[in-house]
Amino acid sequence: MPEIRALASVQDHVLLGHGEVVNSYRSLLLRALLRERSFRIGALIIGFVTAGALLAPVVAWLLGHGVTEQFRDTALTEMGLPTGPTFEFPLGADGNGRDVLVRTLYGARVSLAIAIPATTLAMIIGTAIGLVSGFLAGRVDRVISQAVDVALSFPFIVTALSLLSLNRGVDGKPFVAPSLVVVLIITLFSWTYFARLTRGLVFVLRRSPLVEAAQTIGASKARIIMREILPNIAPVILVYWAVQLPTNIIAEATLSFLGVGVQAPQPSWGNMIAEAQRSSLYQLQPWFLLGPGIALFLTVAGFNTLSAGLRNVLDPHRRSG
Amino acid sequence: MPIFSVADLRVAFGGVDVVHGVSFSVESGRTLAIVGESGSGKSVSLLGATGLLPPAASVRGSVLHKGDEILGLSAGDLRRRRGADIGFVFQDPLSNLYPLKTIGQQIAEAITAHRRVGRGELRQRVLDLLADVGIPDPSARVNDYPRQFSGGMRQRVMIAAAIALNPGLIIADEPTTALDVTVQASILDLLKRIQQDHGTAMIFVSHDLAVVSDIADDVLVMRAGHVVEQAPAELIYRAPRQAYTRELLGAARLGGLVARAARSSLLPALPSMPDLLSVSAIARSFAGRSAAGGLIRPVLTNISFTVRENEIVGLVGESGSGKSTIGRLIAGLDRPDEGSISLRERIYSRPGVGGIAIDRKLRSDIQVIFQDPYASLNPRRRIRSILAEPFIIGTRLDAAAIRRRVQDLVRDVELPDDVLDRYPAQLSGGQRQRVAIARAIALEPSLIVADEPVSALDITTQAKIIRLLQTIRRQRGLSLLFISHDLGVVSELCDRVIVLEKGVIVEAGETGRVFGAPRHPYTVRLIDAIPGKVLRRNPVPERIAAHA
Numbered sequence: 053m054p055e056i057r058a059l060a061s062v063q064d065h066v067l068l069g070h071g072e073v074v075n076s077y078r079s080l081l082l083r084a085l086l087r088e089r090s091f092r093i094g095a096l097i098i099g100f101v102t103a104g105a106l107l108a109p110v111v112a113w114l115l116g117h118g119v120t121e122q123f124r125d126t127a128l129t130e131m132g133l134p135t136g137p138t139f140e141f142p143l144g145a146d147g148n149g150r151d152v153l154v155r156t157l158y159g160a161r162v163s164l165a166i167a168i169p170a171t172t173l174a175m176i177i178g179t180a181i182g183l184v185s186g187f188l189a190g191r192v193d194r195v196i197s198q199a200v201d202v203a204l205s206f207p208f209i210v211t212a213l214s215l216l217s218l219n220r221g222v223d224g225k226p227f228v229a230p231s232l233v234v235v236l237i238i239t240l241f242s243w244t245y246f247a248r249l250t251r252g253l254v255f256v257l258r259r260s261p262l263v264e265a266a267q268t269i270g271a272s273k274a275r276i277i278m279r280e281i282l283p284n285i286a287p288v289i290l291v292y293w294a295v296q297l298p299t300n301i302i303a304e305a306t307l308s309f310l311g312v313g314v315q316a317p318q319p320s321w322g323n324m325i326a327e328a329q330r331s332s333l334y335q336l337q338p339w340f341l342l343g344p345g346i347a348l349f350l351t352v353a354g355f356n357t358l359s360a361g362l363r364n365v366l367d368p369h370r371r372s373g
Numbered sequence: 374m375p376i377f378s379v380a381d382l383r384v385a386f387g388g389v390d391v392v393h394g395v396s397f398s399v400e401s402g403r404t405l406a407i408v409g410e411s412g413s414g415k416s417v418s419l420l421g422a423t424g425l426l427p428p429a430a431s432v433r434g435s436v437l438h439k440g441d442e443i444l445g446l447s448a449g450d451l452r453r454r455r456g457a458d459i460g461f462v463f464q465d466p467l468s469n470l471y472p473l474k475t476i477g478q479q480i481a482e483a484i485t486a487h488r489r490v491g492r493g494e495l496r497q498r499v500l501d502l503l504a505d506v507g508i509p510d511p512s513a514r515v516n517d518y519p520r521q522f523s524g525g526m527r528q529r530v531m532i533a534a535a536i537a538l539n540p541g542l543i544i545a546d547e548p549t550t551a552l553d554v555t556v557q558a559s560i561l562d563l564l565k566r567i568q569q570d571h572g573t574a575m576i577f578v579s580h581d582l583a584v585v586s587d588i589a590d591d592v593l594v595m596r597a598g599h600v601v602e603q604a605p606a607e608l609i610y611r612a613p614r615q616a617y618t619r620e621l622l623g624a625a626r627l628g629g630l631v632a633r634a635a636r637s638s639l640l641p642a643l644p645s646m647p648d649l650l651s652v653s654a655i656a657r658s659f660a661g662r663s664a665a666g667g668l669i670r671p672v673l674t675n676i677s678f679t680v681r682e683n684e685i686v687g688l689v690g691e692s693g694s695g696k697s698t699i700g701r702l703i704a705g706l707d708r709p710d711e712g713s714i715s716l717r718e719r720i721y722s723r724p725g726v727g728g729i730a731i732d733r734k735l736r737s738d739i740q741v742i743f744q745d746p747y748a749s750l751n752p753r754r755r756i757r758s759i760l761a762e763p764f765i766i767g768t769r770l771d772a773a774a775i776r777r778r779v780q781d782l783v784r785d786v787e788l789p790d791d792v793l794d795r796y797p798a799q800l801s802g803g804q805r806q807r808v809a810i811a812r813a814i815a816l817e818p819s820l821i822v823a824d825e826p827v828s829a830l831d832i833t834t835q836a837k838i839i840r841l842l843q844t845i846r847r848q849r850g851l852s853l854l855f856i857s858h859d860l861g862v863v864s865e866l867c868d869r870v871i872v873l874e875k876g877v878i879v880e881a882g883e884t885g886r887v888f889g890a891p892r893h894p895y896t897v898r899l900i901d902a903i904p905g906k907v908l909r910r911n912p913v914p915e916r917i918a919a920h921a
Contacts, residue, residue, distance in 0.1 A: 261749035264706050265809075269763040269816065270736035279762075283753040 084365050091361025097354030101160055101347070110156035119158045120317040126150045128339035134337045143339040146324070147331045150285035155319040156343040162320045163351065166231060166313075167300040169255070170238035174300075175293050177239070178239070178246025183277050185247065193251070201343025202242045209310070212237045216312040234313045238300050249292055253285040287366045298352035304347055321348045374440065375400045376574045377459075377542050382434035384414070384421040384598075392598045394416050394434070399591075401541065404568060404575040406606070407591035408582055408621065410831040411802075414598040415578050418545055423459060439541070457487040460535030462564075464547040466527035470519040474909035476503075476530045477515035483534040507563055510582055518864060520874070524692075525556035529563065536567055543568070546578045548725065553691040558902035561587055570722060583625040583861075583905040593738040594618050624832040625905070626861040640854060648718075649852050650680040650703065650820055655712030672698050673876045680820065685846060685853040687867030687884065689860060689899070695876040696856045700824045703854065704741045705731045716820065737767045746805035746823035750797040754782075756808055757793040763815040782811040786841060803834035809843065814845060824856045839866050846860040862887050862905055872896050 071334040080205075085091045112118060127135055127145035185196040219226045219233050226233075233335040257263060258281070266276045307313030308322025316323055321344035328334040334341035378398030384391050394609040399405040409415040421432040424446070436444040438454060446454075455461070463469050471479060479500045484490055490498065503511035506529040519527055528548060535543055545564060547556040553591045567590050568575050579585050585592060592609040594601040594617065614621050628768050630774075658671040670694045675828040680686045690696045694710060701707040705712060708729055714722040721735055743749035750759055760782055763814045764775040783793060786807040797805055806826060813821050823842070827835040839862060846853055863870055864883070872895065880893040891897045916919075 159426075214858060261743040261745060262751055264701075265741065265749045265812070266762070267706060267740070268736065268741045269812070270705055270731075270733055270766050271762070275766070279754075280751055284751065 061168060081365070085361065088365050089314050089366065090357050094354050094356070094358025094361055097350055098358060101351045101354060102164070104157050104347075105160035106165055108154065108161060111157055112154045114152075115142075115151060115154060117141075117154050119154055120150065122149040123151075127151070128207070134333055134335055134340060137339055143343045144337045146327065146337075146340050147333050152324075152339055152343045155324060156321070158318045158342055159321045159324060160230070160347060160351070162308075162314050162318070163301050163304060164347075166235055166238070167297055167355045168302045170235045170264045170304075171242065171293055171297045173235070173239045174242040174296070175246050175289060178248075179250045181243070181287055182247040182250025183254055183281065186251040186278055187258050187273065187281065189258070195246070197251075198224050200247055203240070203244045204240070208241050209306070211241075211311065212307055213312055216307070230312070231314055234304060234307055238303050239309070241303070242296055242300060245296060246289065248291065250285060250289060253288060254281055254364035257281050257284060291359055291366055294355055294362055297359075298355040301348070301351055301355075321345075375438060377576070378417070378437045379422050380435040380437075380802070381659075381894075382422060382432070384417050384420055384426070384433075385431045386429065386627055390598065392421065394486055395595070395598075395600055397593050397600075397603065399542070399574045399576055400537050400567070400751070402572045404565075404577055404588055406577045406579060407595060408579055409595035409601075410833060412597070413595040415595050418595075419576065419578060420545065423455060424448070425455075432625075443707060452489070456540075457538045458540050458542065460538075460540040460543045461527070462535045462545040463550045464550050466524065466531045467519065470517055470527055473516055475516045476522070480530065480534045480537055481919065483537040487538055487630065498537070498855055499533075502537055503530075505567070506530070506533045507559075508533075520593060521554075524552050525560060528552065528556075528560055532560075532563065534569070536571070536573075539571060539573075541574060543573050543575045544578075546574060547580070548577075549584060549892070550580070553805055554860070554904075555691065555898060555902040557584070557904065561904070564588065578825075581625060581904065582610075583903075586625075586905045594621065604803050620833055624836045626865070630790045637704045640735060645679040646683055648679045649682045649684075649716065650854070651715050651718070652679070652699070652703065653677050653712055653714070655699075655702060655709040655714065655748045657694035657695075657702065657709050673702075673709075676876075676878060678871055678878065678881060680852050680854055682819070683846070683850045683852060684869065685842075685867045686748065686854055686868040687863035688854060688856045688873060689858065689863050689870060690734050691858060693875070694871050694873045695823055696858075699873075700822045700854065700856050701739070703820075704739055705729050705736070706741075735768060737763070738818050739820045739822065740813040740816065742806075742809050742813050742817040742821060742823040742826045745829050746802060746809050747797070747829075749809055750805060752797050754796070756797070756800070758794075759797075759808065760811055760815065763812060767816045778815070782815055783812070785845070786811040801840060802830050802912075803865035806830060806834075806838055810838075810845070814849065814851075817849065818851060820854065822854045822856070825858070826855075827862060828857065828859060831838050836863065842866065860888070860899060870898070896899060 063222045104178065117123065123145065124132075127141055127149035129135060134147055134149065135141060138144070139149050139180040141153070146152055146155070171359060179198060185193045215237055216230065216233055219228055219230065221227060262284070263276055263280055266280050271280070305320070305322035305325070308320040309326040310327065311323065313322055314320035316327070324344040325341060325348075328344075330346075378396075383390060383394045396412070397405060405413045410648075416429075417888070419428070420426050421430060422436045422444070424432075424443070426432065432444060432446065435442060436613055438458070443451065443454065444447045455688050477496075477499050478646070479493050480502055481586035484495060484498060484510065486710070499515060501725060503515060507531055508514055508526065514522075519530070522530065532548075543564075548564070549560050552560060561584070563574065564577075568574065575588075577585060577588060582592075589606045591604070592606050593603045594609070594615070596617055602613065602618045604614075609618060609652050610622070655673060655676045655773055656671065657673040659668060660670050676695075676699060677874070678686070688696045688699060702722065708722060708725055708726055712723075713720045716735065717737060719735075721731055722729055750756075757779060760779045761775050764770055764778055767774075770778065777857060779793065780790065783790060787802060788811075790809050792804060792808070797808070800808065805889045806829075809826075826842075827838050828836060842853065842855075843866065845851070853866075855863065855867055867884050869882065870880075871878055872887065872893065874895045880887060880891065880896045887896060891900060
């Protein structure tokens, strides 16, 4: 059963060459990760984006520009068109005379604040369901697999649009905060991937000597799942979290772009790009579009690079040589 | 002139030397065996000499093939020699055959990679090769896929591809290690015949001096990247000069089974002991490839035997004979379709659906040692936590008491205390298997099912683990059901033997009797297939013993 051994030996090579007693497995893993170049680059980019998100209020204070404040007399020309980058507005202004840099940084907050909880929630739900489905197998597994198939057959955009419009009352005001609904929709559409991944991993492990050894000493099912199976599949799932996160950042941007996610005047990369495109002002002031566009690209590229690095370190089969 | 000669070969990975100056040569029509345990550098030397190591490895020295220096040749030049002039046969025929191409295509590829051959001629050559390596009815099998072949047949296909262009040299790296003992014997015969028919030179790499004894003209013993001893086979087997060679020879059990089996039956007999485990008329079958089609494949039929208190019973058979299934049924990891299993006259396993409900007392009474210590120890937990697990689950001891018990356990299996804070990946194979044994004896079981516990280990480590199992049996008075395909190990350890063929018990009895005077033809075949028969037939002549 080579795949069982492969799974059991995931990350074992981190320990290779360490004959001495290892005090902390985590510190060893961290050292291995820091030696991996794509992990370092990814972490650097994400650190940069996170710092931007955290420091958004500081930048706003330094420039003296609030996130929704309009500076019609200084940021717009006499014809009412936005100015390009100046000393006062480093990335220029948008059609309403607001600071693009400040809004882009606040947009990072929105992106991360929606994508991270949504992906984490999807991971927890998906992993729990996958563990149960894979370990119990049989009828439970068939029912859950059918449910996953049904969930996967919903088209994302259409479902999201209808759910978000259902959220609107007669007076046009939403029942629940739209950002919360966006988190739930993204969770709804990404838990299935975690469930399938986990189920597959557990399927390989449930008949392995590792689990059978625990059975013969009388360990309960819950104990086997939590202590024998979960620690062995956790690294793979964490890698997948980092793979899924950029997808979910794009999903949030897509919904905001379509005008159903984060609502103006609160900035989000999606609705900023939509506004630049709708008003065609990016032809005059390209940074109106480039600001949120580059930020989105950087974040997604950062997480993709980070997850590639994680995969290189945690999965020995992807290493060359 | 030797066809292939290696002088002062040194291989290093990332500045760490793994092969320290190895020299050997082989002539046409002769077989050189390179023997050593895992990590001795035997495979690395050959891969390095033929340019098959990744670029990260640094290879120095001199390698002459047909008088030309080939070390440092370009990849293209090397490729022209490999396959055409040097044929390779590796250990695992399944992972070296491509699953989506027919075996005919794969053998043809070995030819067309080097020569331009017409279609009709190519097909004829492939059929000839298949017939040459002993595949019955080649024209019917040539369009089959690797999965339709058994392990031995796949290895024959690999050999056919290796000899497709009549290479002057065949390099066989552990070609029989993954195979059953009877299949191993037939593959060795095949290699020997091909070598004699074609006058090929052969380099045969193995960890087992016994396997090599039937085929080698010269033997090179390696350890930790050094050559320990190099001599004609006669001298190595009759008059080894180095202590390590003698150790390997001792572990290879070349003395023949009967003598030792007879010795073991001279030990105080234990006929009066009461029955501990009783297996009565169990049967088990599994759904075949199509579960819906109702293809039922019987694995065990009407199996009955007993294991007495403080007895070691060996269960031998080839792969697919159902011996591991018996182990799983006894351990309560599976249920029989018919019959029942009882421990001390209490039936605990009988047919039914779902898992078996086994109470805590019985669970701790029957423990299992698995074949692969890599896979049965959780790689994410320290040894201390792995060994504490049985006590946490099976006893009400407090943390301090468990700590003490874990420490005692580690000493019982002769491991140093500092392994407790290590992860399984930091231990050697033998150490891991000791940890697995410690876990099995933690709850003081009365029966341990050991499923091939030594077959994944080096031959000298095997001998140590066998001694440990004997000690534990003596000290703790427990019984052992020892499942193995290796008759040598079984004859050394077991009081009684049960021989299993295709799910049926064909012979059972005292070890000395079964191996000394086998009654069933299958048992005779198994014993006959044990490597080392050339040496068994000709006992050590005085003349060579004196020569030493």
